[in-house]
Amino acid sequence: MGDKMAKILLIEPDYKNKYPPLGLMKISTYHKQQGDEVVFYKGKNKDLRDEKWDRIYIATLFTFYWKKTIDTIKFYLNSVENSSNIFVGGVMATVLYDKLIEEEDIKGIKIFKGLLDKPNMLNPNDNLIVDTLTPDYSIIEHNETQKYKYPVDDAYIAYATKGCVNKCEFCVVPTLEPKYKDYISIKEQVGKIKEKYGEKRDLLLLDNNVLASNELERIIQDIIDLGYGVDDNFFRYEKNGRKISRRKYVDFNQGVDARLINEENIRLLSKIAIKPLRVAFDHAEDSYVSIYSKAVRLAANHGIKNLSNFLLFNFKDTPQDLYKRIKINIELNEEFEADDKTNGAKIFSFPMRYSPPKGSHSMDRKFIGKHWEPKYIRTIQCILAATHGVVGPKRSFFEKAYGTSMDEFNKLLLMPEDYIIYRGSHKDSGDTDEWWNSFEKLEDKSRILPTILSNNLKKIDLNQFSEDEKAVMIHYVPSK
Ligand code: B12
Ligand code: SF4
Structure with missing residues (x-):
């Protein structure tokens, strides 16, 4: 930050999340490169609060973690000389920027909108683009001070593209990453992580819309070159003197757009150890349903066996649409089983409740769609809780959970929750x-x-x- 070594505290509020705070990991690298002392902590810690820091960075994630995030910012407010040395950024800070600057008691903190993708954003004359730095994996190592265990901690986390070419109304990606970037070298990113922090098992790609890339072929070739080809997917390592070998996977965790799937790109995707291929099932109209089914069939026909979807509900759909869409997946599974060419392919469904990114309900997750009622949502939550959020491929499983007919499903919608x-x-x-x-x-x-x-x-x-x-x-x- 200046000539002397600065004391930097990185904080992630203690909400439950699956992936480590990538933004903070890059900021850590940024400061360590300048010789600063960096401490990371998840949540509120009185000892750290009682120290004085030159700067504190606080990450934000989902908008519905608003309360916890504000509470965390307030907790550390006096641990810096001046509140302008508290830097807040990430998803929530970007989406609810206007609300955050209006928030009482935390006025004067520095809030960042979007990516740190230009030089000099954290300090003048640094000429460094934080977004392109290698994330510091050492800060998330599970130990005495870092007690939170991120469920995903043995993966290279990277982007092969940024942003999206579309502007779907329920999505905040256009605000977070406004420019679509066709290609970012994952070989370079993975290479640097491997060199500094050792080998990781899986490759997790956070791309919002990889199929929109004109460079898909190059991206797939990069994935194959990195050792994630379909026939090359064993991760071998030694633990306590024993040789262990486990399957490793590539996961485009945001899923792919069913409307963009075609022969050409499915052929490319089938060359990599993808598990699962997640296909978005965002709409319930017949025209979309047929596009979705066609896309999933195409994937199975190209030998992609692990399939899953994101079934957006509580948006413009009806509860009955949800039942129908889950059933379509059950029928697809039966179709795959009956055909020698696709036998072994399975699709799992993941219903996902829609929550608007803007407006008051973005902060509390209580939004109820036009055709939904609080009781209907509760019914779906009760069913999902019992099945860990997944609908398996078997008809018996589906019928047991959601009813053998639409009438039975409608009855479940009203049924007392204990029942x-x-x-x-x-x-x-x-x-x-x-x-x-x-x-x-x-x-x-x-x-x-x-x-x-x-x-x-x-x-x-x-x-x-x-x-x-x-x-x-x-x-x-x-x-x-
Ligand atoms: C990965 C991911 C997930 C992961 C978990 C993420 C995690 N960290 O644990 C999984 C798959 C589990 C997931 C789940 C969900 N997700 Co999600 N997810 C994402 C995704 C792709 C990336 C988020 C992320 O971790 N980014 C990593 C960032 C932080 O790193 P970075 O890019 O290097 O960061 C840059 C900037 O953000 C900034 N920055 C970051 N941190 C900081 C900190 C400071 C101090 C500063 C200054 C700057 C800064 O600088 C960095 C460098 O440029 C986003 C979409 C997106 N493109 O952002 C959606 C997104 C966040 N998810 C979204 C949604 C809706 C969900 C679900 C609610 C879906 C559902 N209906 O169930 C669930 C909720 C899960 C839950 N807990 O209940 C929405 C958010 C909506 C909202 N209201 O907040 C998003 C934006 C997607 C969308 N299409 O709209 N998600
Ligand atoms: S295609 Fe996907 S990432 Fe792009 S705007 Fe729509 S929902 Fe968001």
Whole structure:
């Protein structure tokens, strides 16, 4: 920062996240290159707060971690001489920049929008582009002070492209990374990480829309050259004198756009050890469904066996659309199994709740889509919690979780949550039938439906209902 060695503190708020804070890792390299002392910590630490730092960097991630992030910034506010020595950046800081500068008590801190992709952004005359520096993996090593274990910590994390060519309304990538970059050398990035921090098993690519790249062939060749070709996917290492060999994978973790999949690019993708190939299933209209199914079939026909999707729900879709889209995947699995050419290919579904990136609900994750109700969302959450968020390829699994028909699914949408979670026992005891019979018997549901749909069921006052209404509502009383 200047002539003398500076004391730099890097903080990631203690939200749960899968990947290490790449931005801070690059900032760490930046400061270490200038001989500064760098300390990284996840969360709030009183000892670190009691020290004085020349500068503190605080990373931000999802907008719905707003509260925790603000709380963390406030915690360290007095650990620098002047609040302008607190630097905040990353996803949330970029998307909610205007809100953040208005936030009381933290006025005067320095907030960064977007990437650190120009020279002199952290200090004048440094001539360094932080975005291109090799991330410092040493700061995330799990140890005495760094207690948080990132679920993904044995992977090269890199970008082969940046930004996106589209501007989908539910996505903030156009704000975060406004310029689409067709090609970034992953060979260079991986090479440097390997050299400085040793070999990693997997290759995790954070590209938003890799298929839009005109340089896809070159990117795939880079991946193959790095040792992630489809026939070359063993990671061999020694542990306690034993030789171990494990499969290693390439994961384009943001998935690929079904609309862009074609013979040519699927042929390229089938050459690498991709697991899984994630295909976005963002819309429910028939035209999109057929594009999606065609894309997945094409992948299976080219020998890609591990497939998965992102099923965006709670957006413009209906709950019934969600059921239909999961079912389409079950049928695709059956189709693959029946055909010798695709036998062994499997697609897993990952329903993902839509949460708007802007507006008040971006901060609390409570947004309810036009065709959804809080109770419907709760039902899906209960089902997903029981199945760890995944819908497996087997029809029996799907029918057990989501119902054997649309009627059964519609019934689940309204079902008391205990009856969903402990389905077997409540069915056996007769509770479920009792609930449903009273529900069906009740001709005028107008007084109970709003309460059920609102999912405000923690403190229901049963006295407000008639006897017939009570017979239904009693099943929603949590202790029942
Ligand atoms: C990887 C990723 C994930 C990973 C986890 C990420 C993690 N770190 O743990 C996984 C796959 C698990 C994931 C999940 C989800 N994700 Co996501 N994810 C991403 C992705 C691709 C990258 C985020 C990331 O880690 N970037 C690494 C950054 C931090 O490193 P960098 O680029 O080098 O950083 C530069 C700048 O950001 C800046 N910078 C970064 N840190 C700092 C710090 C300081 C102090 C400064 C000054 C600068 C700075 O400088 C750096 C150098 O240029 C983004 C899309 C994107 N393109 O950003 C979506 C994104 C963040 N995800 C998004 C969403 C919606 C989700 C889900 C909610 C999806 C769902 N519906 O379930 C889930 C939520 C998971 C949960 N916890 O509940 C949205 C965010 C929406 C929001 N409201 O915040 C994004 C923006 C995608 C989108 N299409 O809109 N995600
Ligand atoms: S194509 Fe994907 S990354 Fe690009 S704007 Fe749309 S959702 Fe975002």
